[in-house]
Amino acid sequence: xxxxxxxxxxxxxxxxxxxxxxxxxxxxxxxxxxxxxxxxxxxxxxxxxxxxxxxxxxxxxxxxxxxxxxxxxxxxxxxxxxxxxxxxxxxxxxxxxxxxxxxxxxxxxxxxxxxxxxxxxxxxxxxxxxxxxxxxxxxxxxxxxxxxxxxxxxxxxxxxxxxxxxxxxxxxxxxxxxxxxxxxxxxxxxxxx
Amino acid sequence: xxxxxxxxxxxxxxxxxxxxxxxxxxxxxxxxxxxxxxxxxxxxxxxxxxxxxxxxxxxxxxxxxxxxxxxxxxxxxxxxxxxxxxxxxxxxxxxxxxxxxxxxxxxxxxxxxxxxxxxxxxxxxxxxxxxxxxxxxxxxxxxxxxxxxxxxxxxxxxxxxxxxxxxxxxxxxxxxxxxxxxxxxxxxxxxxx
Numbered sequence: 001x002x003x004x005x006x007x008x009x010x011x012x013x014x015x016x017x018x019x020x021x022x023x024x025x026x027x028x029x030x031x032x033x034x035x036x037x038x039x040x041x042x043x044x045x046x047x048x049x050x051x052x053x054x055x056x057x058x059x060x061x062x063x064x065x066x067x068x069x070x071x072x073x074x075x076x077x078x079x080x081x082x083x084x085x086x087x088x089x090x091x092x093x094x095x096x097x098x099x100x101x102x103x104x105x106x107x108x109x110x111x112x113x114x115x116x117x118x119x120x121x122x123x124x125x126x127x128x129x130x131x132x133x134x135x136x137x138x139x140x141x142x143x144x145x146x147x148x149x150x151x152x153x154x155x156x157x158x159x160x161x162x163x164x165x166x167x168x169x170x171x172x173x174x175x176x177x178x179x180x181x182x183x184x185x186x187x188x189x190x191x192x193x
Numbered sequence: 194x195x196x197x198x199x200x201x202x203x204x205x206x207x208x209x210x211x212x213x214x215x216x217x218x219x220x221x222x223x224x225x226x227x228x229x230x231x232x233x234x235x236x237x238x239x240x241x242x243x244x245x246x247x248x249x250x251x252x253x254x255x256x257x258x259x260x261x262x263x264x265x266x267x268x269x270x271x272x273x274x275x276x277x278x279x280x281x282x283x284x285x286x287x288x289x290x291x292x293x294x295x296x297x298x299x300x301x302x303x304x305x306x307x308x309x310x311x312x313x314x315x316x317x318x319x320x321x322x323x324x325x326x327x328x329x330x331x332x333x334x335x336x337x338x339x340x341x342x343x344x345x346x347x348x349x350x351x352x353x354x355x356x357x358x359x360x361x362x363x364x365x366x367x368x369x370x371x372x373x374x375x376x377x378x379x380x381x382x383x384x385x386x
Contacts, residue, residue, distance in 0.1 A: 003208030004257060004280045007200040015196030064197060075279050076288045076316040077270065086268050087197045095269045098383060116316060119309030119339050123269040123382040146312050147348040155340040159383035189316040190291060190352040 008073060010087065011047040014038065014065055023062040031056050031108050032132055032168045034065070039080070039110040040175045042067040043184060049143075050179035051110055053080035055088035055097070055126065058104035064088035071185060081109050081117040085124045098125030106130060110172045111138045112165065115146025121156060128162045132172035141180040144188040201266060203280065204240040207231065207258055216255040224249050224301050225325055225361045227258070232273070232303040233368045235260040236377060242336075243372035244303055246273035248281035248290070248319065251297035257281035264378060274302050274310040278317045291318030299323060303365045304331045305358070308339025314349060321355045325365035334373040337381040 017038075025031040031054070038052030049068035056062055066084025070076055084107065089095055097105040106128040107121065112135040121129055135145045149155060153163045180186070210231075218224040224247070231245030242261035249255055259277025263269055277300065282288055290298040299321040300314065305328040314322055328338045342348060346356045373379070 003203040003205060003211070004283065005200060005202040006279055006283050007198060009198040010196040012196060018196070070288050074286050074288050075282050076318065077275055077279060077313055082270055086199055086270060089268050090197065090199050093267050095263050095267050096380065096382060114312060114316075116309055116312030119307060119312045120270055122337070122339060122384075123307075123309060125269065125382055144315070146315060147342060147345075149340060149342060152340075161383055187289065189289060189318055190354055191315075 006075070008069070008075070008078065008083065008086065010065070010083070011045060011067070013041060013045050013047070014067065017041060018062065018065065025056065025060045025062060028130060028164070028167055031060065032130065033171070034062070035108045035110050036132055036168055036171045036175060038065055038067050039172065040178075043175070043179050043182070047072050050175050050184065051080040053084040053107065053109045055084050056106050056108060058106060058127070063105065064091050070187065076189060077116065079114065079117050081107060081113050082120060085120060089124070096125040098127065104128070110175070111135065114144075115148050118148060118152055121161060122159050126161065128164065129156060130164045130167055132166075132168045133176060134165070134169065137169070137173050137176055141176050142186040142188075144191050199268070201262070201268070201271065201276065201279065203258070203276070204238060204260070206234060206238050206240070207260065210234060211255065211258065218249065218253045218255060221323060221357070221360055224253065225323065226364070227255070228301045228303050229325055229361055229364045229368060231258055231260050232365065233371075236368070236372050236375070240265050243368050243377065244273040246277040246300065246302045248277050249299050249301060251299060251320070256298065257284050263380065269382060270309065272307065272310050274300060274306050275313060278313060282317070289318040291320065297321070303368070304328065307337075308341050311341060311345055314354060315352050319354065321357065322349060323357045323360055325361045326369060327358070327362065330362070330366050330369055334369050335379040335381075337384050
């Protein structure tokens with residue numbers, strides 16, 4: 001007997017897009033360009049909010065992409081980063097991407113993670129976090145990023161997770177702004193008063 | 194064409210157990226007793242770590258239970274609270290449990306949430322968080338709770354989410370201790386040095 005169940009499936013356009021791009025992305029900028037393009041395509045295909053993410057192996061192999069699927073999947077935790085982490089762990093069949101010490105994995109995010117995703121990063125086992133837009137860029141179009149420590153970068157680095165910010169930030173901000181200009185749904189949970 | 198996909202299914206013993214208990218839990222203590230029992234049964238059935246959670250409607254109807262499924266589902270985000278939130282949102286087909294202003298939902302957790310789950314609480318739309326064991330009880334047996342603000346209770350309350358702590362704490366701590374004494378797997382991601 002099964003009880004409650006939930007299936008998370010990446011939209012088919014992602015598979016088609018990755019089929020075109022291939023799965024090898026050599027430079028940091030190429031990896032981030034993919035992630036920002038996923039955020040743009042997620043708006044175009046109306047599958048979610050303007051956020052993309054991916055887990056790459058340190059040599060540039062794409063392990064799993066992610067996009068924001070909160071509204072389409074009826075699940076508040078399906079931010080792009082969470083989707084990418086969950087899919088990468090499925091692909092590699094491990095709950096800890098850090099358990100193979102010889103192979104490093106990196107999380108790329110088109111916008112710096114919210115409080116939830118930030119809390120998820122150490123549990124994922126990644127060695128690095130690379131971000132494009134600043135969290136204030138998301139806040140500027142109305143998205144709540146939650147109660148984040150002002151020292152979040154240092155807190156990750158204390159755990160051996162390197163943080164690189166401001167990679168293709170301008171490109172990511174263009175996508176955020178296009179979403180806002182197009183009247184995209186800005187959902188939030190319970191905001192601070 | 195589908196691409197990557199992930200299915201999260203609650204263990205069948207939960208369905209069987211809820212079939213016995215029914216879905217109405219009138220007092221706060223009865224609701225927490227269910228959640229602590231789920232944490233205990235999760236060890237007994239070897240389906241995950243010693244953590245249980247559930248979403249209740251304010252009138253005591255169980256909407257969805259959750260248990261820690263990190264190791265069995267190969268997914269670091271499947272803490273008990275996240276599983277309960279995701280399942281409740283599936284049952285109600287909404288990504289925001291707060292969107293029906295006439296109906297309040299409450300998250301019960303056998304241990305206070307880690308940094309990730311804490312960040313997820315406002316996004317879930319619940320009106321209240323009720324906890325048994327303190328986070329230091331989880332830390333005492335080796336689980337990392339992540340970088341949490343010292344003011345996390347006040348930060349949730351500023352968002353209109355009430356927090357009630359120390360409900361059946363002793364019962365929940367017994368389960369944590371039994372897990373530790375039994376040599377249960379204490380997994381952690383990247384810990385602070």
